[in-house]
Amino acid sequence: MQQLTLPHFAKFNGEINIPGSKSISNRALLLASLAAGTTTLNNLLDSDDIRHMLSALKQLGIRYELSEDKTQCVVHGNNGPFISYKLQSLFLGNAGTAMRPLCAALTLGFGEYELTGEPRMEERPIEDLVDALAQLGAEISYQKQSGYPPVLVKGTGLSGGDVSISGKLSSQFLTALLMVAPLAKDNVTISVDGDLVSKPYIDITIKLMERFGVLVVNHNYQRFEIKSGQQYQSPGNFLVEGDASSASYFLAAGAINGGQVKVTGIGKNSIQGDIQFADALAAMGANIEWGDDYIISSKAELSAIDMDMNHIPDAAMTLAVAAIFAKGTTKLKNIYNWRIKETDRLAAMATELKKVGATVVEHNDAIEVTAPHQLTHATIDTYNDHRVAMCFSLLSASAVGVTINDPECTSKTFPNYFEALSQIGQE
Numbered sequence: 129m130q131q132l133t134l135p136h137f138a139k140f141n142g143e144i145n146i147p148g149s150k151s152i153s154n155r156a157l158l159l160a161s162l163a164a165g166t167t168t169l170n171n172l173l174d175s176d177d178i179r180h181m182l183s184a185l186k187q188l189g190i191r192y193e194l195s196e197d198k199t200q201c202v203v204h205g206n207n208g209p210f211i212s213y214k215l216q217s218l219f220l221g222n223a224g225t226a227m228r229p230l231c232a233a234l235t236l237g238f239g240e241y242e243l244t245g246e247p248r249m250e251e252r253p254i255e256d257l258v259d260a261l262a263q264l265g266a267e268i269s270y271q272k273q274s275g276y277p278p279v280l281v282k283g284t285g286l287s288g289g290d291v292s293i294s295g296k297l298s299s300q301f302l303t304a305l306l307m308v309a310p311l312a313k314d315n316v317t318i319s320v321d322g323d324l325v326s327k328p329y330i331d332i333t334i335k336l337m338e339r340f341g342v343l344v345v346n347h348n349y350q351r352f353e354i355k356s357g358q359q360y361q362s363p364g365n366f367l368v369e370g371d372a373s374s375a376s377y378f379l380a381a382g383a384i385n386g387g388q389v390k391v392t393g394i395g396k397n398s399i400q401g402d403i404q405f406a407d408a409l410a411a412m413g414a415n416i417e418w419g420d421d422y423i424i425s426s427k428a429e430l431s432a433i434d435m436d437m438n439h440i441p442d443a444a445m446t447l448a449v450a451a452i453f454a455k456g457t458t459k460l461k462n463i464y465n466w467r468i469k470e471t472d473r474l475a476a477m478a479t480e481l482k483k484v485g486a487t488v489v490e491h492n493d494a495i496e497v498t499a500p501h502q503l504t505h506a507t508i509d510t511y512n513d514h515r516v517a518m519c520f521s522l523l524s525a526s527a528v529g530v531t532i533n534d535p536e537c538t539s540k541t542f543p544n545y546f547e548a549l550s551q552i553g554q555e
């Protein structure tokens with residue numbers, strides 16, 4: 129395993145053009161594949177999660193041309209569901225945005241598909257999605273543990289009608305169901321059982337479906353109506369916005385130890401909920417300036433916040449480390465599903481924050497962080513979780529610095545993260 133000791137960055141200053149959004153890249157690749165016509169995707173993210181989607185699509189017979197730097201992809205749409213006459217085994221790593229939507233999409237056409245992933249993927253639930261698809265006639269079985277990948281999906285077509293789905297654990301299940309609904313035989317009405325987590329990701333899904341010519345009627349995130357007979361149509365060119373979750377590390381760096389840090393490629397018109405990270409940072413006292421295609425943060429005295437983070441679960445991890453640089457006790461609430469992502473993130477964050485001397489209270493669905501009087505240099509374990517590696521890099525703003533184990537795990541969403549950070553870091 130590799131280790132990276134970051135120098136102490138006395139100041140963060142400069143501009144970073146944020147690579148493409150993971151959530152948008154994988155949705156756009158799938159919708160472009162199902163659509164009629166050819167779509168040119170620009171500013172596609174080049175990372176593990178997107179590589180898994182791309183190789184699955186290739187195995188499914190989708191033709192595309194990827195530029196040398198892998199950020200432009202011309203996708204020749206299939207004009208409908210996937211068809212295969214031999215068993216296909218698709219390896220999807222630990223990419224939730226590939227596993228869940230592909231599991232749904234493969235029920236639409238014809239064929240038998242085995243969806244597998246890394247060991248952690250076998251611990252990430254998929255049952256709520258499988259149960260919902262079964263109500264529309266899908267045949268999906270578990271190959272190891274009931275409720276978890278790997279799964280075997282049979283293409284049988286989906287009937288349509290009324291379907292209910294739990295939104296308690298992940299919004300990705302509803303995203304997957306929404307994306308296949310217009311290709312069912314009849315109109316689909318989806319009811320969400322109980323609370324829906326991570327709501328802004330549903331807005332991304334609906335906006336992308338609209339860009340590809342399909343309308344969804346959203347009744348307050350409780351009921352969704354999708355008419356059958358709608359077909360995905362290529363929008364021609366499609367520009368992927370910068371990744372708002374990836375931007376969070378740089379915005380936090382500016383607030384902790386700017387100078388001034390400008391992120392470009394996302395701004396006030398972004399369709400990603402994670403731009404609301406900048407509002408949370410502003411609530412801690414950071415100076416934030418919004419542009420159409422940029423956000424700037426600069427240094428300020430930071431103080432603790434007590435906030436519900438259900439709408440920005442990924443970027444909220446960055447706030448748990450920013451709390452080390454703030455006065456008071458920060459409480460991040462309503463984040464139970466941190467426990468079922470790349471690792472048990474509530475346990476991981478609590479363990480690693482304690483290593484630098486912070487006082488941490490780990491609740492079932494929340495975390496409280498109080499900065500220590502004196503920070504300690506620590507070697508941070510990253511649990512094969514890109515976000516643990518990236519958010520703990522912010523400790524390089526302190527004089528004690530930080531050592532990150534397995535820094536290459538950022539390849540899930542941001543392979544060049546540490547190079548980008550050192551571009552704005554001044555020793």
Ligand SMILES: O=C(O)C1=C[C@@H](OP(=O)(O)O)[C@@H](O)[C@H](O)C1
Nearest residue numbers: 151225298299300326329441442
């Ligand atoms: O739909 C998406 O693109 C995502 C939804 C979120 O997951 P949950 O809905 O499981 O919280 C988020 O954490 C993940 O990184 C990406």
Ligand SMILES: C=C(OP(=O)(O)O)C(=O)O
Nearest residue numbers: 222223224225442469470
């Ligand atoms: C939860 C995440 O990933 P996934 O898309 O695999 O759910 C994440 O990127 O923080």
